[in-house]
Amino acid sequence: NAGVTQTPKFQVLKTGQSMTLQCAQDMNHNSMYWYRQDPGMGLRLIYYSASEGTTDKGEVPNGYNVSRLNKREFSLRLESAAPSQTSVYFCASSLTGTGGDTGELFFGEGSRLTVL
Amino acid sequence: AQSVTQLGSHVSVSEGALVLLRCNYSSSVPPYLFWYVQYPNQGLQLLLKYTSAATLVKGINGFEAEFKKSETSFHLTKPSAHMSDAAEYFCAVSSRPGGTSYGKLTFGQGTILTVHP
Numbered sequence: 001n002a003g004v005t006q007t008p009k010f011q012v013l014k015t016g017q018s019m020t021l022q023c024a025q026d027m028n029h030n031s032m033y034w035y036r037q038d039p040g041m042g043l044r045l046i047y048y049s050a051s052e053g054t055t056d057k058g059e060v061p062n063g064y065n066v067s068r069l070n071k072r073e074f075s076l077r078l079e080s081a082a083p084s085q086t087s088v089y090f091c092a093s094s095l096t097g098t099g100g101d102t103g104e105l106f107f108g109e110g111s112r113l114t115v116l
Numbered sequence: 117a118q119s120v121t122q123l124g125s126h127v128s129v130s131e132g133a134l135v136l137l138r139c140n141y142s143s144s145v146p147p148y149l150f151w152y153v154q155y156p157n158q159g160l161q162l163l164l165k166y167t168s169a170a171t172l173v174k175g176i177n178g179f180e181a182e183f184k185k186s187e188t189s190f191h192l193t194k195p196s197a198h199m200s201d202a203a204e205y206f207c208a209v210s211s212r213p214g215g216t217s218y219g220k221l222t223f224g225q226g227t228i229l230t231v232h233p
Contacts, residue, residue: 004159031219033220035223040125040225040226041225042120042206042223042224042225042226043160043206043221043223044223045220045221045222048219048220050219058220090159090160092160094219096213096218096219102148102165102167103148103167103210103213103218103219103221104150104162104165105160105162105221106162107152107159107160107161108159109157109158109159110157110158110159
């Protein structure tokens, strides 16, 4: 079972460059999320998509855009990368909205981004 | 708004000793609570979750946590540490179905557990 798959796993960008992080899940989950992880700050929610066709801002959305391409895929785009966006990015999915679910998230392995 | 505070960014124990990782939450509505573990260069894996009336929750790898409403705590324990327990641990909170933050987990800052031989 692949679960949640993120690409690329590593990326180095120069300030001002753009890039898209891709995420796909094969668990038929309704909701998908993008978090960033920084030392000593835990994980902070960037954007989420409660269901196909909807997206909403999380705690730290500035400098990012997202697209829920279909039920499986949720991408995160950096239009003009800044050094402050150097981080590890995690995509996650969950079954929220369906009977019996408990809201737990299933995570990908992360994408490590460095902006010079 | 919900929040989570993990007391102690680093905890060090000897192999075979008790593991205690502290988590306190703030929530205006009955919460769901989670503990996740992250091994180096990996994603987060669910250890256990509190979502029902049973206040003592057992998880994988011998870990358990007790929900104490009066103390707004959800501390993680393991009676005997193993070298393989060395990792970073995250406590997280969300609201129950119907709540405004349902499905959106808010994480604590993490606690790195070191296990000495």
